Amino acid sequence: MKITAIEAIPFAIPYRKPLYFASGSVEVAEHVLVRVHTDDGIVGIAEAPPRPFTYGETQAGVIAVIDQFFAPAIIGTSLLERELIMARLNRTVGNPVAKSAVDMAVWDALGRTLDLPVTELLGGYSDRMRVSHMLGFDEPAAMVDEAERIRDQYGVRTFKVKVGRTPYRLDTAVVRALREGLGDDIELYVDGNRGWSASIAARAMHEMADLGLLFAEELCPADDVLGRRWLVGQCDVPFIADESAVTPADVTREILGGAATAVSIKTARTGFTYSQRVHHLAEGLGVEVVMGNQIDGQLGTMCTVAFGSAFRLTTQRAGELSNFLDMSDDLLTEPLQIVDGTLAVRPGAGLGVEIDPGKLARYRQDA
Ligand code: MUC
Numbered sequence: 001m002k003i004t005a006i007e008a009i010p011f012a013i014p015y016r017k018p019l020y021f022a023s024g025s026v027e028v029a030e031h032v033l034v035r036v037h038t039d040d041g042i043v044g045i046a047e048a049p050p051r052p053f054t055y056g057e058t059q060a061g062v063i064a065v066i067d068q069f070f071a072p073a074i075i076g077t078s079l080l081e082r083e084l085i086m087a088r089l090n091r092t093v094g095n096p097v098a099k100s101a102v103d104m105a106v107w108d109a110l111g112r113t114l115d116l117p118v119t120e121l122l123g124g125y126s127d128r129m130r131v132s133h134m135l136g137f138d139e140p141a142a143m144v145d146e147a148e149r150i151r152d153q154y155g156v157r158t159f160k161v162k163v164g165r166t167p168y169r170l171d172t173a174v175v176r177a178l179r180e181g182l183g184d185d186i187e188l189y190v191d192g193n194r195g196w197s198a199s200i201a202a203r204a205m206h207e208m209a210d211l212g213l214l215f216a217e218e219l220c221p222a223d224d225v226l227g228r229r230w231l232v233g234q235c236d237v238p239f240i241a242d243e244s245a246v247t248p249a250d251v252t253r254e255i256l257g258g259a260a261t262a263v264s265i266k267t268a269r270t271g272f273t274y275s276q277r278v279h280h281l282a283e284g285l286g287v288e289v290v291m292g293n294q295i296d297g298q299l300g301t302m303c304t305v306a307f308g309s310a311f312r313l314t315t316q317r318a319g320e321l322s323n324f325l326d327m328s329d330d331l332l333t334e335p336l337q338i339v340d341g342t343l344a345v346r347p348g349a350g351l352g353v354e355i356d357p358g359k360l361a362r363y364r365q366d367a
C-alpha cells in the first residue's frame with residue numbers, strides 16, 4: 001500500500017457551451033489528471049480543475065506544486081496514512097485544488113486496493129444523489145430554454161442561477177422568467193460569486209422575495225464582513241458560504257460571524273479527507289449543506305457524488321452534478337448518466353470509473 005509515484009497530467013477539453021458567471025468564465029476545461037501509483041501496482045485517479053479567479057491556482061501551478069512539493073513529500077507513505085499525508089501536503093499553504101486531487105486519488109487507490117467503493121468507505125448512506133443544474137449568464141429566454149431542456153432530457157428539477165451582474169435587474173429578470181416559465185415545483189437558488197455589494201444584493205433579494213428561492217450563495221465578498229452579516233439579517237433564506245469557506249476554519253469563521261448560514265462542500269477544493277471535516281462541522285453546527293460544483297469534469301463529478309451519497313446531511317439537498325453535460329467530451333471509458341434527475345455512484349472498487357487511454361492521448365497537453 002506504499003505510494004511509489006504521482007503523475008500530474010495536463011489536459012484540455014473545450015466546452016460546447018461556455019459557463020459565464022460574476023467572477024469569470026470557463027470555455028475550455030484545462031484540468032490536471034492526477035494518478036497515484038502504489039507498490040501493489042494499483043493506480044488511483046482524480047481530477048484537479050484549477051480556478052485562478054477563485055483560489056489563484058493555475059494548471060501549470062498545480063503541476064509544479066505536485067511535482068516539486070507534494071510527490072517528494074508523500075512518496076513512501078502508506079495509503080492508510082491519510083492524516084500524515086494531509087499534514088505533509090499542508091506544509092505548503094494554499095493550493096486547495098492540487099491538494100484535493102492528490103487526496104482523492106489516494107482514497108481511490110485505497111478503495112481499489114481493498115476492492116471496496118470509496119463511497120462506502122466514507123459513509124455508505126445512499127448510492128445516489130438528486131442533481132441540481134447550474135445556469136450561467138445569458139438572456140432570460142435562453143436560460144429558460146436551457147432549464148427546460150435539462151428538465152425534459154434529464155429529469156432535473158433544481159437549478160442554481162448565476163447572478164451578480166450590473167445592473168442587478170439583468171439577473172432578477174432571469175430568475176422571475178425561470179419561475180414563471182418552469183412553475184412553482186421547481187427549486188431555484190442564486191449564486192452571485194461576490195459580484196454585488198451588500199446593499200445591491202439586499203435590493204435584488206427583496207425584489208425576488210416572492211420567487212420562493214431556496215438559498216442565496218456568495219452574493220458579496222467575504223471581506224465585506226459587516227455588510228454580509230447585515231445582508232443575512234435582511235433575508236429569510238439560508239446564505240451559502242462557497243468560495244469564502246475553503247477550509248474548515250473558514251467555515252467556522254463565516255458561520256459564527258453571521259456572514260453565512262449554510263455551507264457548500266466541494267470535493268475539488270477539500271478532497272475527501274477535508275470534506276469529511278467540513279461535513280462533520282456543518283452537522284455539529286446545525287447548518288444545511290449543498291454539494292457544490294467547481295465546474296468539474298466527469299471524474300470530479302464522480303468524486304462529488306461518491307462523497308455526497310455517503311452521508312445523510314449531504315443527500316438532503318440536490319447536488320450540483322451536471323455541468324459536465326456542457327463539455328464537448330470527457331476522459332472516462334463509460335460516460336456518467338443522469339436519469340430521473342439523479343446520478344448514481346458506480347458500484348466498482350474505488351471511484352468505480354476508468355480513464356479511456358485513447359481519450360487521454362487525444363486531450364493531454366504534455367505529449
Ligand atoms: C460556483 O458555485 O461558484 C464558479 C466559480 C467557482 O469557483 O465555482 C463555480 C461555481
Ligand code: MG
Binds near residue numbers: 191217242243
Ligand atoms: Mg458558488
